[in-house]
Amino acid sequence: MELIDGKKIADVVKQEIAAEVEKMVAEGRKRPHLAAILVGHDGGSETYVAHKVKACDQCGFKSTVIRYEDTVTEAELLDAIAKLNADDDVDGFIVQLPLPKHIDEQKIIEAVDYRKDVDGFHPINVGRLSIGLPCFLSATPQGIMELLGRYNIKTKGANCVVLGRSNIVGKPVASLMMQKAQPGDATVTVCHSRTENIAEYCRKADIIIAALGVPGFVTADMVKEGATVIDVGTTRVPSTETKSGFKLKGDVDFENVAPKCAYITPVPGGVGPMTIVSLMKNTLLAAQGAIYKK
Ligand code: GUN
Numbered sequence: 001m002e003l004i005d006g007k008k009i010a011d012v013v014k015q016e017i018a019a020e021v022e023k024m025v026a027e028g029r030k031r032p033h034l035a036a037i038l039v040g041h042d043g044g045s046e047t048y049v050a051h052k053v054k055a056c057d058q059c060g061f062k063s064t065v066i067r068y069e070d071t072v073t074e075a076e077l078l079d080a081i082a083k084l085n086a087d088d089d090v091d092g093f094i095v096q097l098p099l100p101k102h103i104d105e106q107k108i109i110e111a112v113d114y115r116k117d118v119d120g121f122h123p124i125n126v127g128r129l130s131i132g133l134p135c136f137l138s139a140t141p142q143g144i145m146e147l148l149g150r151y152n153i154k155t156k157g158a159n160c161v162v163l164g165r166s167n168i169v170g171k172p173v174a175s176l177m178m179q180k181a182q183p184g185d186a187t188v189t190v191c192h193s194r195t196e197n198i199a200e201y202c203r204k205a206d207i208i209i210a211a212l213g214v215p216g217f218v219t220a221d222m223v224k225e226g227a228t229v230i231d232v233g234t235t236r237v238p239s240t241e242t243k244s245g246f247k248l249k250g251d252v253d254f255e256n257v258a259p260k261c262a263y264i265t266p267v268p269g270g271v272g273p274m275t276i277v278s279l280m281k282n283t284l285l286a287a288q289g290a291i292y293k294k
Contacts, residue, residue: 001258001259001260001261001262001263001264002151002262002263002264003258003263003264003265003266004147004151004230004263004264004265004266004270005269006143006147006265006266006269006270006271006272006273006274007269007273009146009147009150009273009274009277010273010274010276010277011273013146013274013277013280013281014055014058014059014277014280017059017060017277017280017281017284018058018059018060020284021059021060021061021284022060024287024288025060029287030089030287031060031061031062031287032059032060032061032062032091032092032283032284032286032287033061033062033063033064033089033090033091033092033283033287034052034056034061034062034063034064034090034091034092034093034094034118034279034280034283035063035064035065035066035084035087035090035092035093035094036049036052036053036063036064036065036066036093036094036095036096037065037066037067037068037077037080037081037084037093037095037096038065038066038067038068038096039067039068039069039070039072039095039096039099039100039103040068040069040070040100041070042098043236044236045096045097045098048096048276049065049096051276052094052276052279053065055276055277055279055280056280056283059280059283059284061280061283061284062089064090066080066084068080070100072100072103074102074103074104074107074108077095077099077103077108078107078108078111081093081095081108081111081112082111084112084116085111085112085113085116090116091116091118091283091286091287092116092117092118092136092282092283092286092287093112093116093118094118094119094279095108095109095112095119109121109122109123110122110123114136114292115286115291115292116286117136118136118279118282118283118286119136119138119139119279119282120135120136120137120138120139120142120172120282121138121167121168122136125137125138126138126167126172129172129175129176130175132179132180132181134291135291136282136285136286136291137172137176137278137282138168138169138172139275139276139278139279139282140168140169140173140211140232140271140274140275140278141169141172141173141175141176142176142274142278142281142282143271143273143274143275143277143278144173144176144209144230144232144271144274145173145176145177145183145184146274146277146278147230147265147270147271147274148183148207148228148230149182149183151263153183153207153228153262153263154206155177155182155183155184155185155186156182156184156185156186157185157186157187158186158187158206158207159186159187159189159204159205159206159207160177160186160187160188160189160205160206160207160208160209161188161189161190161191161201161202161204161205161207161208161209162174162177162188162189162190162191162209162211163191163192163198163202163208163209163210163211163212163217163218163251164190164191164192164210164211164212164213164232165190165192166211169211169232170190170192170211171190173209173211174188174190177207186207189201189205192212193212198222199221199222202222202223203221203222203223203224204224205223205224205227206224206226206227206228207227207228207229207230208222208223208227208228208229208230209230209232210229210230210231210232210233210250210251210252211232211233211251212233212251213233213235213251214233214235214251215233215235215237215249215250215251216249216250216251216252216253217233217251217252217253218231218251218252218253218257219253219256219257220253220256220257220259220260223257223260223261224260226260226261226262227260227261227262228261228262228263228264229252229257229261229263229264229265230264230265230270230271231250231251231252231254231264231265231266231267231270231271232250232251232271233249233250233251233252233267234248234249234250234267234272235248235249235250235251236248236249237249248267248268248272249267250265250266250270252264252267254266254267
């Protein structure tokens with residue numbers, strides 16, 4: 001069994017990005033600039049945005065965080081988005097999700113100029129992804145593909161089971177895994193909460209990508225010998241072992257599943273660090289006008 005070290009790969013990719021940024025700056029171009037809108041004080045969102053700001057520093061990017069209380073109106077948020085859309089200094093921006101219930105998340109996503117949508121959530125980016133056109137790829141699926149690629153894990157012709165059908169992970173990673181590409185070219189089955197006999201699908205899988213948000217869902221009896229298991233789960237559970245009072249639990253019963261695997265990602269330290277790096281990569285591509293010309 002080989003552990004997929006997302007932290008190590010993320011550090012390598014950040015160094016690659018930082019080198020690229022210094023080259024741009026040496027050529028007289030401005031540093032990439034990522035902005036984030038953060039609404040309210042959700043612990044998870046605060047942590048994610050803090051990690052994104054730190055990653056920007058490590059990559060040599062400029063970053064801006066625009067904060068609102070959770071009483072912000074939809075109109076105020078739409079106004080902030082319009083300003084960022086029009087701001088030539090901002091190459092890309094994100095609106096950290098989830099948003100308070102009184103705000104229509106889809107409306108917010110669609111208000112972001114798709115050319116600055118470094119989250120890859122806008123329907124234009126999602127649509128372009130599904131037909132294999134250049135686009136901003138959403139961060140977690142992109143991070144997973146980067147890990148599979150860097151570890152040379154064979155995906156061509158592999159049976160890949162994706163657990164979960166979310167717009168952020170399940171659907172886009174299924175699209176990427178079936179695309180004519182390396183990594184890609186897999187036979188993909190998407191299972192979800194209404195799938196019958198999930199375990200049977202999993203037992204036939206060469207690659208399982210678990211993105212359900214149910215801690216410990218994938219158990220050893222569901223995994224065939226020599227499979228690759230990618231764990232996207234990051235459920236926060238209370239813990240007395242950590243300073244923060246919680247720890248992250250993956251969707252995979254790691255202890256019992258790992259011995260059967262060829263490759264497996266740990267939680268934390270697997271997919272998580274790659275997600276933020278993918279956002280950095282998208283911001284670099286936005287600054288370079290590499291996907292959509294400036
Ligand atoms: N909330 C959880 N994951 C994400 C993400 O990738 N982007 C944004 N904007 N919000 C999130």
